[in-house]
Amino acid sequence: MQTLVLHPQHQLSILSAIKKGYRAFLKLREANRISTHFAEYFLPIIATESSLQHEAFNIRHRVYCEELHFEPIQENALEQDEFDAYSIHCLLKHLSTDAFAGTVRIVRPTKETELLPIEKFCSDSITHETLHPKLFPREQICELSRLAVPAEYRRRQIDQFSGAATGVINQEVYSEKELRCFPFIAVGLYLAAASTVLNHNISHTYVMMEPRLARSMSFIGIKFEKIGPTIDYHGKRAPYYINPHLFFTHLSPGFKSMFNNIIKQLEKK
Numbered sequence: 001m002q003t004l005v006l007h008p009q010h011q012l013s014i015l016s017a018i019k020k021g022y023r024a025f026l027k028l029r030e031a032n033r034i035s036t037h038f039a040e041y042f043l044p045i046i047a048t049e050s051s052l053q054h055e056a057f058n059i060r061h062r063v064y065c066e067e068l069h070f071e072p073i074q075e076n077a078l079e080q081d082e083f084d085a086y087s088i089h090c091l092l093k094h095l096s097t098d099a100f101a102g103t104v105r106i107v108r109p110t111k112e113t114e115l116l117p118i119e120k121f122c123s124d125s126i127t128h129e130t131l132h133p134k135l136f137p138r139e140q141i142c143e144l145s146r147l148a149v150p151a152e153y154r155r156r157q158i159d160q161f162s163g164a165a166t167g168v169i170n171q172e173v174y175s176e177k178e179l180r181c182f183p184f185i186a187v188g189l190y191l192a193a194a195s196t197v198l199n200h201n202i203s204h205t206y207v208m209m210e211p212r213l214a215r216s217m218s219f220i221g222i223k224f225e226k227i228g229p230t231i232d233y234h235g236k237r238a239p240y241y242i243n244p245h246l247f248f249t250h251l252s253p254g255f256k257s258m259f260n261n262i263i264k265q266l267e268k269k
């Protein structure tokens with residue numbers, strides 16, 4: 001019987017393919033684990049009631065007014081603006097404490113007089129010739145904005161000491177298993193917003209965000225297209241665009257599972 005002898009180049013190719021496949025397997029397993037943990041600890045909610053909308057406005061006040069000082073402090077501790085009148089508000093509830101861990105809104109104009117925030121404040125920063133929101137009917141566009149996560153639900157390595165600018169997670173309150181979910185609260189909010197956008201058949205979605213957040217989103221397959229230069233607007237931010245085709249084309253398998261779980265959770269409401 002002949003023994004098959006592979007050329008060293010072929011051996012390296014096979015080893016490389018095995019390593020690549022194993023890394024992909026680990027990445028998928030970790031993403032599926034995150035999806036399962038997220039569903040166990042967090043519940044996405046569409047704030048249709050005024051009391052829930054006030055919860056969203058209060059989170060925004062804590063983040064945008066009290067912490068970041070982007071907006072002035074309000075006596076009622078609610079951060080609101082003109083765009084809220086035609087917006088859909090999403091919340092994430094932390095199930096074990098019954099508190100809200102974050103919010104994001106979908107600004108959805110239906111009239112010609114209703115603008116997106118990006119159109120009113122940063123229209124000149126959109127340099128893409130064919131993707132400017134003014135080129136599409138009002139009912140086909142929306143903007144994701146005012147994403148806010150309270151400091152107690154944010155956890156990065158630099159936040160593991162007293163006095164960190166964004167707050168410290170109390171590890172005596174939250175288990176290690178739960179803490180693994182907190183960096184993905186923003187992802188969960190964006191996926192809840194994406195579910196809402198798709199449910200309303202909106203074709204074109206815009207967001208003004210930090211390039212580093214866009215890079216973080218691309219890591220899990222939410223690939224926003226940059227449609228203008230980075231400018232100084234509450235820090236370094238740039239205009240981004242996404243549509244359903246771009247969303248589904250790049251979303252990684254593990255986070256598709258997380259997205260499907262979020263859709264099911266929202267459908268139960």
